[in-house]
Amino acid sequence: MKPKNLLLSAGAVTLLVGCGSLGGSAGFPSAEQAVASSWQNMQPGWEKRLVQDDTQKICSAARDKPSKADAERVEKMNAAMKVVYPASGTLIGDWKRGEAIAQSGYGLRVGDNNPNQKPGGNCYACHQMTKQELSYGTLGPGLNQYGKLRGNSEAIVKYTYDKIYNSHAFSACSNMPRFGLNGILQPEQIADLVGLLMDPKSPVNQ
Ligand code: HEC
Numbered sequence: 001m002k003p004k005n006l007l008l009s010a011g012a013v014t015l016l017v018g019c020g021s022l023g024g025s026a027g028f029p030s031a032e033q034a035v036a037s038s039w040q041n042m043q044p045g046w047e048k049r050l051v052q053d054d055t056q057k058i059c060s061a062a063r064d065k066p067s068k069a070d071a072e073r074v075e076k077m078n079a080a081m082k083v084v085y086p087a088s089g090t091l092i093g094d095w096k097r098g099e100a101i102a103q104s105g106y107g108l109r110v111g112d113n114n115p116n117q118k119p120g121g122n123c124y125a126c127h128q129m130t131k132q133e134l135s136y137g138t139l140g141p142g143l144n145q146y147g148k149l150r151g152n153s154e155a156i157v158k159y160t161y162d163k164i165y166n167s168h169a170f171s172a173c174s175n176m177p178r179f180g181l182n183g184i185l186q187p188e189q190i191a192d193l194v195g196l197l198m199d200p201k202s203p204v205n206q
Contacts, residue, residue, distance in 0.1 A: 043113050045183075059173035066172055074172035083165050084180065086187040091161045091194050092152075098196030099203065101189050102129055108184065119184050121164075121193060126176065129196070130203040139175055147198035148205040160194050 029037065032050075039046060055074050058066060066074060085091065100120075106112055107119020124133060126140035150156045163170055165180030179185040185193075196202050 039110065042110060043107070043115075043119075046108070049108075049182075055168055055172075062173065064173040064175075071172035075169055078166050078169035078172075078178075078181075081166060081169070081181060083162055084187050085161070086191045088188070088191070091157050091191050092198055093188060093191035093193075093195040095192070095195040095199040095202035095204075097189075098192035098194070099130070101185070101192055102196055103133075118186065118189065121179060121185055121189070123193070131206065132203060143197060144204060146204055147200065147202070152198050157194060157198060160197055161190055164190050164193055 036047070036050060039050075052060065055078060058070055058074055062070060086093070102121050102123035104120020105122040105125065106117055112119070123129060123143075124136045126137045128136045128138070128142040128144055129146075131144060146160075159170075163176075164185070166178045167174040167176035168178055177184060180187065180190055197204055199205065
């Protein structure tokens with residue numbers, strides 16, 4: 001072996017030994033521990049989010065492309081989960097509050113630990129809702145004119161509430177968070193968002 005190669009292989013050995021000592025030997029945290037301990041300064045209850053439920057397990061294993069049978073199973077499973085409606089009994093809330101909730105990305109991020117501030121829906125991150133908002137994502141379908149196009153029958157209002165509450169009951173492995181089911185938004189907030197989508201006076205329907 002030429003001296004140069006000798007040097008190279010010595011380097012490789014050092015590298016291997018180095019990696020070996022990083023790979024979870026005593027004193028080092030496992031990957032799960034490292035992730036868990038890096039999540040600090042969070043709202044209470046955040047730990048629950050590290051544990052996958054059956055829906056997430058099926059969707060992760062299928063990389064969000066479940067077989068037809070699995071998709072049906074996930075949707076059925078989620079449709080059977082309880083939906084909590086607002087105590088007021090009305091599913092169409094105040095669109096102005098709804099717009100503020102749709103705009104707010106507060107909550108569930110590191111440092112979002114103000115007990116007096118409720119998490120928002122961050123809906124604009126994935127949906128165009130009003131014409132005047134220029135900054136929006138397109139992962140989800142545009143929701144501009146939502147109420148105008150669909151009318152406000154009881155069935156549509158309930159579908160809209162239930163969809164925001166638990167998107168996976170309608171679309172297995174959806175990218176849309178299960179806002180109500182996971183306690184991100186409270187029932188009254190979801191009703192305000194339904195107001196934003198349905199109310200003829202809402203900027204969504206202009
Ligand atoms: C991370 C992306 C994402 C976020 C955030 C998100 N959605 Fe969605 N949404 C989607 C996708 C994708 C769909 C298409 C259907 C599906 O996959 O669930 C959808 C579908 C919908 C639908 C059904 C539309 C139809 O044509 O029937 C409604 C209503 C809706 N979203 C409302 C909201 C509201 C209100 C918020 C905020 C609280 C929100 N979404 C936040 C991704 C998102």
